[in-house]
Amino acid sequence: MRHMIKAVGSLALGGLLLGQPALAQSPKVDPATVEAAVKGVFGHAPAEWQQRIVQDETQKACSLYRNQPPADVATAITERETKNVVLPADGKLLGDWKSGEKIAQSGYGGRHTDDPKLPLGGNCYACHQLSKSELSFGTMGPSLLEYGKIRKYGADDAKAAYIKIYNAQAVFPCSNMPRLGHNKHLNEQQIKDLVALLFDQESPVNK
Ligand code: HEC
Numbered sequence: 001m002r003h004m005i006k007a008v009g010s011l012a013l014g015g016l017l018l019g020q021p022a023l024a025q026s027p028k029v030d031p032a033t034v035e036a037a038v039k040g041v042f043g044h045a046p047a048e049w050q051q052r053i054v055q056d057e058t059q060k061a062c063s064l065y066r067n068q069p070p071a072d073v074a075t076a077i078t079e080r081e082t083k084n085v086v087l088p089a090d091g092k093l094l095g096d097w098k099s100g101e102k103i104a105q106s107g108y109g110g111r112h113t114d115d116p117k118l119p120l121g122g123n124c125y126a127c128h129q130l131s132k133s134e135l136s137f138g139t140m141g142p143s144l145l146e147y148g149k150i151r152k153y154g155a156d157d158a159k160a161a162y163i164k165i166y167n168a169q170a171v172f173p174c175s176n177m178p179r180l181g182h183n184k185h186l187n188e189q190q191i192k193d194l195v196a197l198l199f200d201q202e203s204p205v206n207k
Contacts, residue, residue: 031063038053039053058077058080058081058169058173061076061077061174065174067174067176069173069174073173074173074174077169077173078170078171081169081179082163082167084170084182086188088192093155093158093162093192093195094196094199094200095189095190095193095195096196097193097197097203100197101131101204103119103121103122103124103186103190103194104121104122104123104124104125104194106122106123107123108121109185110185120185120186122180122186124144124194126138127140127177128141128142128143129145130204130205131205132145132204141177146205146206147205147206148199148200148205149201157199158195161195161198161199162195165181165186165195166181167180168180
């Protein structure tokens with residue numbers, strides 16, 4: 001363990017001395033080698049999971065440019081991802097914020113021990129602050145406190161939030177936020193409930 005820390009330390013130091021990030025020091029790995037290793041790990045997973053390790057165009061581009069695509073590639077990503085967003089057929093964007101809060105709190109789903117028939121969670125608190133009362137939240141994403149209030153509960157902003165949750169990369173190419181609707185992880189009603197969590201005046205987000 002000590003040796004490992006030392007090794008990592010010297011790698012970072014090497015990066016510093018050369019004025020480059022430590023990441024630039026890592027050896028070039030052949031993508032085919034990585035692919036074979038990932039496939040090997042997934043070998044025993046159920047057949048319906050196998051498709052999940054096949055990268056789509058967007059994932060390939062984000063891997064290639066290490067999540068920092070040049071402008072033309074970035075535009076191609078947001079255009080492609082915007083095309084696959086499906087807005088609610090009934091035109092209603094706001095569901096029930098109480099249900100939205102439960103979805104935001106829940107990280108259920110996607111693990112091999114999870115029952116795929118049970119409702120999946122959005123795990124929003126893992127990356128975002130959403131209410132003042134919940135003290136346990138991650139900070140990879142920005143705080144969403146008073147999200148609707150700040151935007152004066154505008155209908156266009158609610159629509160933008162629906163699109164963001166449906167497909168984060170329609171808005172921000174190579175975002176670390178999962179494409180929750182696009183991946184069929186959350187359904188239309190769940191996304192509406194989350195938009196209500198952000199845009200209902202009674203929601204803890206806006207209190
Ligand atoms: C793995 C981390 C992660 C998860 C889980 C996650 N997000 Fe995000 N989210 C981010 C990051 C990072 C950003 C900032 C970059 C971007 O805009 O894509 C972001 C941005 C956003 C934004 C735009 C914020 C702005 O500045 O306008 C909204 C809205 C949002 N997330 C809502 C949600 C909701 C609702 C959920 C749960 C369904 C969720 N996020 C789950 C990481 C995450």
